[in-house]
Amino acid sequence: MSRFSPLAAILIAVVIFALDTLTTFDMAIAVLYVTVVLLSLSFATRKGLLFIGAICIGLTLLSFAVSHGENPTSDSTARCFVSLAAIGITTLLAYRVKTAIAVLGESEQRYRTIFLATGVAILEMDFTAVKAAIERLKADGFTDLRTAAEVNPDFARAAIGMMRLTNVNNTTLTTFKAKDLDAFKTALPALIGKEMEGSVWALLEAIWDSNASFESETMMNDLDGNRISILYNVAMPHDRPSLDMVLVSIVDVTARHEAENELHQAHAELAHVTRVATLGELTVSIAHEVNQPLAAIVTNGGAGLRWLKRSEPDLGEVETSMQRMIADAGRASEVIKRLRALSSKATSQTIPVNLNEVIRETVVLVQRELTNQRIDLQLELAADFPSISGDPIQLQQVIINLILNAVQAMSDPAIRTRKLLVQTAIAGGVAVTKVRDTGTGFAAETAASLFDAFYTTKSNGMGMGLSICRSIVVAHGGRIIASSEPGKGAIFEFTIPLQEEVVS
Incomplete structure (x- = not known):
């Protein structure tokens, strides 16, 4: 159509000029030049629109001069001004529309460039059918998705089939080893394995609650059958309540x-x-x-x-x-x-562990060191101490390291009082273990470095003991801290969350 628009505009302009010049109609025929300007929107640039508007104004003045140059009347002059005003206003409005279209086109082009070239896999999807299915469940009286899942456990797999893929970027095709969009679109339902259904249920719950976004980490297949770990985010803007356009971004974290x-x-x-x-x-x-x-x-x-x-x-x-x-x-x-x-x-294995028992077993292994260094050991272990979830060998390694550090801190012959106190307690839903000695202690400025790898205050130390202790405790969901007053000993304290009780 745009190929013939310039020719059509020229023909219309010629006809209008002829009618305006050669006829004696008592009307502002030149106003019809606005159709030439509007038609030019489809093919002219912004500067071209101004040029075409100027030509239409020129033709209007020329026609007026030819028809009424010798004896212009007030009516003909008024019609000429009306026509000129209409052409000028239309040209300016067309220029603004063309400018808006250009800005929109540039914005869309930037979006397409980012969409296609970004290093993150992006999928444009249509969740309209999924949203409608969830609304039907609500209309049927279900108050939450879990209740609906009990009635229809296959709903998640059915919802996967309802998710319509509309477009993907190049990174998506590369990530999933797909040749093109059609190949990926055909294979997508099969790429979502059975173990991903738990994540899909969580996504459906987010849709049920009208959340604006959802993020999860799971496993998928690519078209070559390889397993890949992915972190994906689903953006569901509130200004598209029907979810007719949803952006799914995927990062391969394998x-x-x-x-x-x-x-x-x-x-x-x-x-x-x-x-x-x-x-x-x-x-x-x-x-x-x-x-x-x-x-x-x-x-x-x-x-x-x-x-x-x-x-x-x-x-x-x-x-x-x-x-x-x-x-x-x-x-x-x-x-x-x-x-x-x-x-x-x-x-490493995670089993129910009683820290009091681990401490007692550890004391047996270090008892000779305590005796040789004439250290008075005191155990203040909480009664009815509940279990924690952890690896008993790793936790025993933590306690051995802390006790041996305390023994070495009290090995100086100048230290007269040598007491080692090991305590356990429950506080704020965590198991607390403290190892307190009466050794030399450490300066406050070194406290932050004690748990760093290869940091040591011993001439023959590797600096790995406390670093490994921290790694083990953090891996168990806890934290470890140290405090001291130089010359008054040190306290090392670590916490481990209590084992969650299974509700039958």
């Missing part, structure tokens, strides 16, 4: 997750090395704890043999000796079991 897994693995390896190094520091205590039950086994075994060798063997005493041997063997076995657990590279 590489980030792989990096996090590698970092976690490296951290686990470092924690294992540190545990083994800690066991090296506890060699004397370990040898003592294993040697005691072994020596008792030998003693009780010898006693049992002597009772058997009597002229009249005392089987009751023999039985007592054997029971003591079994008990001592059990003690040695428990010590070895704890050592194997600390030195193993087993995968």
Whole structure:
């Protein structure tokens, strides 16, 4: 159509000029030039519109001069001014419309450029059918989506089929290994796996509540069958209540997750090395704890043999000796079991843990160090202490590190009073564990650096113990802090959330 518009405008202008010049109609024929100006909107630039308007004004004046130049009347002059005013106003309005169209076109072009070239996958979708289905559920008397889900558990999968894809950008095609929009549109329902339905239910709940946006992290497939981790955001503007245009932005976080897994693995390896190094520091205590039950086994075994060798063997005493041997063997076995657990590279496991029991088991391993340094240990463990969710080996590593740090802080011969207090308590829904010593303490300005990797105040320290303690505690959802007055000892305190009770 725009190809013929210039020719049509010229023909109309010629006809109007001829009518205005050659006829004697008592009317403002030149007003019809506004149709030429309006028709020019479809093909002329903004400067072109002004030029065309000026030509129409010129033709109007020329026609007036030819028709009424020698004897103009007041009526003809008035009609000429009306025509000129109409042409001028129309030209200015057309110029403003053309300017608005140009601004809108530039804005749309910028949007399309950003949409197509951005590094984030963006999908334009139409959720009209989903919104209508949810409104029908509300009309049927359902007060929330969970109730509706109990009646129709397949609604989420049905809703996926209702989501109509209208456009995607280049990053989307690259992310999902799609050849073009049609290929991606056809494959999209199959790319949303069964495990993503939980996230879809959460999205539907956001639509139910008329939220403006929704964000979630989940797994999807690409067209090659590979699993990818994604973080996606759904923008549902309130000015489009029917949700006929919804923008879904997707970020592929697979590489980030792989990096996090590698970092976690490296951290686990470092924690294992540190545990083994800690066991090296506890060699004397370990040898003592294993040697005691072994020596008792030998003693009780010898006693049992002597009772058997009597002229009249005392089987009751023999039985007592054997029971003591079994008990001592059990003690040695428990010590070895704890050592194997600390030195193993087993995968972290989260189970209900009683911190009081972990502390008691830890004290057995460090008892020799406490005795050698003449340290008075006091345990103030809360009664009826509830369980927490955690890895008992990792938590034992934290407690061992804190106790050994306290022992080393009190190793200075100048320290006369050597007391170590380990406390547990419940406060504000968390389990609190405190390790307080009467050692040298530390300056306030160093408190912020204590938990940094490779920071140490010891000449032979690696600076990893407290850093690993913090990582373990944070991984358990808790926090660890330290406080001190130089010369008056230090307090290390960590908190772990209590295990949530299962409501039956």
